[in-house]
Amino acid sequence: MRFLCLPGGFGNAEVLKTQLAPFCDSLCSTGDASFFFTQGQNEVKIPPEHEGFFGPPPNFTFSAEDVPGSLRFNMADFPKRDTPEETMTRAFDLSGRTTFSNIREVVDRLVGILDKEGDIEGVIGYSEGAMIAGSLLWEEARRRKISGREPRLKCAIFFCGWPPIHLATGQQVIIDDIEDDEIFTVPTFHVVGAADPFLDASMALYNMCDPDSTELFDHGGGHIIPRGKRTVDDLTIMVRNMIVAVSA
Template sequence: MRFLCLPGAYGSAKNFRIQLGPLANELERRGLASFTYSQGSHEVEPPAGWEDYFGARPLYRFLDTRHGDNFESLRRLRHMPYSVNAEDAIRMFQECGDGEDWHQQVWREAMDDVFRTLDEHPDVNAVIGYSEGAMVGASLIVEEALQAQQTGRQPRIQFAIFISGSPPLKFEGNDRVVAQLADQVGTAIDIPTFHIFGCNDAFLSGAVALYNVCEPTKSTMFDHGLGHIVPRDAENVRMLADILEQLIPKLEGGNRRPETKTGSGEASIQGER
């Protein structure tokens, strides 16, 4: 199974290869997966006070956030009370950010960019995304299903790993883009998914809202007990690889979507602009 790897905001293909390295290396060693690393097309500067947090520059985002959304808006989600359920937390986050919406053109450009990368790598049949990359990956799956209905384009993504993600986005009205939430749309993602997050994640409500919008009979979750990170310690990597060693062969043997099988090999880096 070959994964398209999508980093978080203020990330890059190069940095995500390092972040994901321990788990990716273990999966490759076991002959379970290979990896293609991508990144957003919009180069960004890290927020003030976070210059050394995100790793080596250049850094990128999938979304063009020069107008509207900025890093400060994420702080609101960190302070949502724990008594609020995941869907209400996402709604409150969007509502209190009125005027900072990602416009449909911005989102369409981001989706088109990811689809171009997918088309450039015909052996990719799975996705792994972290934070913003998980949101983009989830939206890619939803968009593939929509295109299959509208144009007959065959969906490519058979399996998704979401690390500290948030729910997929959809168009609403003339110019808004909003999250798809389980209490509004039910199941939005029906392929098998594996959700990795930590109970100490300040943005846990986003990861839970993403889990809730996936088909429950095909979803697995893993709590690494840490924060908003890609787990890299030996114990978590071993446990994650053990779970995926059970999941991936079953998907390769019986998934309903046609699959291009690939052996393990060196990870590649795509889109280092």
């Protein structure tokens, strides 16, 4: 299976290739997967105090906030409440429900990649890339409804995910904000870290997926893509099983 790979905010395709290298190498070693890397289209400048943390320039984001910077939390500042949805609601309140008016442009470009490549059947998103991957799943569902275009994506893998941007409003949403038929029904695999300050964001995304077709893997670390051999081996076993199931 070939995967479209979307990096986190302020990263780029080359950084994601490095972050995912052990995972990709493990899957490729048995011929289970190949990968197509892309990146956001909005080049951004990293503040001097954070230079190097997101990898070497150029640095990009997919989503362009109408009020730049309003939804960028320091890890220590991210709120914590009793449920993931309560946490995200508080985060939305702090950001003023930021609107990402370019989301249509973003998903149009990614759908264009899917159509041009022709053989991509899965998507992998890390952090912001996971947020965009969820929005892309919605766009494929919308196009099937209005034009009959069959979705190309059969599954999604989310590393340290964030809730998606709704196509109608341009705002991030949680399960309380969507209709029953907007829950993600394609098989999804969520890789989270118990020590991730943004864990509630990942769990809010997980809660937007059909419980009968989703899996959760906790690597125990922070807001990172796991790279240790034992963890990667365990992770790829589960991903291989998902690939087999959706390819049957």
